[in-house]
Amino acid sequence: MTPSLYRVADFLAQARELDAADPLAAFRDRFVIPDERLVYLDGNSLGRLPTSTRERLHRAIDEWGADLIRGWDRWITLAREVGDVLATGVLEAAPGEVVLSDSTSVNLYKLADAACAARPGRRVIVTDDDNFPTDRYILQGLAEARGLELRVVKTDIDLGVSVESVREALDEDVALVSLSHVAYRSGAVADMAAVTAAAHAVGALTLWDLSHSAGAVRVPLRSAGVDLATGCTYKHLNAGPGAPAFLFVRAGLQRELRQPIWGWFGQREQFDMGAAYDPVETLDRFQVGTPPVLGAYAALEGARLTAEAGIGAVAEKGAALGAYAIEVCDAWLAPYGFALASPRSGTRRGGHVTLHHPRAWQFSQALRAAGVVPDFRTPDRLRLGFGTLYTRFADVYAGLACLRDIAASGSHREFPEQHARVT
Numbered sequence: 001m002t003p004s005l006y007r008v009a010d011f012l013a014q015a016r017e018l019d020a021a022d023p024l025a026a027f028r029d030r031f032v033i034p035d036e037r038l039v040y041l042d043g044n045s046l047g048r049l050p051t052s053t054r055e056r057l058h059r060a061i062d063e064w065g066a067d068l069i070r071g072w073d074r075w076i077t078l079a080r081e082v083g084d085v086l087a088t089g090v091l092e093a094a095p096g097e098v099v100l101s102d103s104t105s106v107n108l109y110k111l112a113d114a115a116c117a118a119r120p121g122r123r124v125i126v127t128d129d130d131n132f133p134t135d136r137y138i139l140q141g142l143a144e145a146r147g148l149e150l151r152v153v154k155t156d157i158d159l160g161v162s163v164e165s166v167r168e169a170l171d172e173d174v175a176l177v178s179l180s181h182v183a184y185r186s187g188a189v190a191d192m193a194a195v196t197a198a199a200h201a202v203g204a205l206t207l208w209d210l211s212h213s214a215g216a217v218r219v220p221l222r223s224a225g226v227d228l229a230t231g232c233t234y235k236h237l238n239a240g241p242g243a244p245a246f247l248f249v250r251a252g253l254q255r256e257l258r259q260p261i262w263g264w265f266g267q268r269e270q271f272d273m274g275a276a277y278d279p280v281e282t283l284d285r286f287q288v289g290t291p292p293v294l295g296a297y298a299a300l301e302g303a304r305l306t307a308e309a310g311i312g313a314v315a316e317k318g319a320a321l322g323a324y325a326i327e328v329c330d331a332w333l334a335p336y337g338f339a340l341a342s343p344r345s346g347t348r349r350g351g352h353v354t355l356h357h358p359r360a361w362q363f364s365q366a367l368r369a370a371g372v373v374p375d376f377r378t379p380d381r382l383r384l385g386f387g388t389l390y391t392r393f394a395d396v397y398a399g400l401a402c403l404r405d406i407a408a409s410g411s412h413r414e415f416p417e418q419h420a421r422v423t
């Protein structure tokens with residue numbers, strides 16, 4: 001499974017060999033793939049639909065029709081049920097530390113505000129300048145509302161945020177360090193354990209965005225001593241557009257923190273409908289309102305699929321897909337001006353590989369027109385995202401062969417230079 005061991009020029013044969021040796025190959029049959037000709041390299045934005053999810057959602061709709069309000073006997077605990085699958089099968093956390101809730105954006109706000117409230121007198125939140133937009137905006141808004149300073153660490157946009165740069169931003173005034181574990185643009189993996197240790201050394205809490213990590217790489221929440229985390233389920237966990245996010249709160253912190261949105265799903269004896277907010281002492285205090293049940297079932301199926309495959313095997317295959325892509329890019333695309341904009345080392349890279357090219361937008365449009373779906377990120381980056389459970393080495397080969405042919409023929413120049421709308 002290690003592409004660098006190959007010294008053959010025949011990348012197609014190499015892809016076939018790697019697919020034949022892939023222990024996760026059979027998982028592709030567990031996804032709905034209506035068009036086998038489409039080369040989908042955007043699983044890091046929106047994962048494919050698992051067949052079990054399609055079945056479970058049909059069943060859930062029928063249960064709604066038949067059970068009506070009685071369905072809540074089961075649905076009421078669904079967010080925690082999914083959380084436990086994520087905790088034990090995907091995130092290296094303990095049962096009772098992860099729950100499905102709201103969106104990543106809303107959870108970031110809830111957790112960051114709770115962390116700042118738990119460090120009264122400290123005036124600083126630390127983040128980095130290439131963190132995902134919603135993270136930066138939420139922290140900007142929170143800092144403004146609380147009269148805090150948002151200290152923004154400079155990132156190398158291809159290699160991610162370094163522990164040294166975070167350390168330089170730390171002092172005893174810092175309440176919270178909030179970073180993405182896998183950078184959305186480059187796929188660079190931050191050193192979760194070292195950053196967390198550095199933050200703890202000055203008495204600060206840590207909050208990690210795991211949107212690009214969950215279901216793609218190992219997330220050592222427990223061994224790194226992480227305090228707080230959140231992330232989406234619609235990328236590598238394949239739970240579908242708008243599926244609910246998850247949040248993690250370290251067991252030892254749950255009683256101490258109080259989140260800012262006082263909803264009834266955090267309330268002790270919820271159905272007593274008490275007069276004043278009195279939150280439970282467990283993780284449920286970070287819930288707010290009625291969970292989206294259909295999305296929660298989709299998240300349950302997606303999380304189970306990754307847990308069944310094993311996050312170790314998933315991460316290993318993701319790294320191998322990336323290594324193969326980089327090897328092919330070096331040989332085929334560098335002559336056309338493409339440059340790697342992700343870490344080369346598999347242990348420092350998440351589930352996607354990013355390429356830099358001044359005409360990345362035009363290439364992304366030409367690829368789409370040719371039946372290959374990558375994504376584009378401003379200003380000049382092409383991201384190739386691998387859904388480890390369904391992307392084959394042969395898909396990576398086909399996508400890159402198409403990109404090479406476009407570059408060789410110059411056909412990308414037929415597409416407008418400026419991007420209009422980008423997803």
Ligand SMILES: Cc1ncc(COP(=O)(O)O)c(C=O)c1O
Binds near residue numbers: 180184212245
């Ligand atoms: C790192 C990261 N955080 C957050 C989000 C989105 O958050 P939300 O689901 O709240 O829109 C994304 C992707 O959209 C992301 O890549």
Ligand SMILES: Nc1c(O)cccc1C(=O)C[C@H](N)C(=O)O
Binds near residue numbers: 044045185423
């Ligand atoms: N969440 C998305 C959406 O609602 C619309 C379009 C794209 C997305 C994405 O997930 C983008 C993705 N987080 C990124 O890394 O760019």
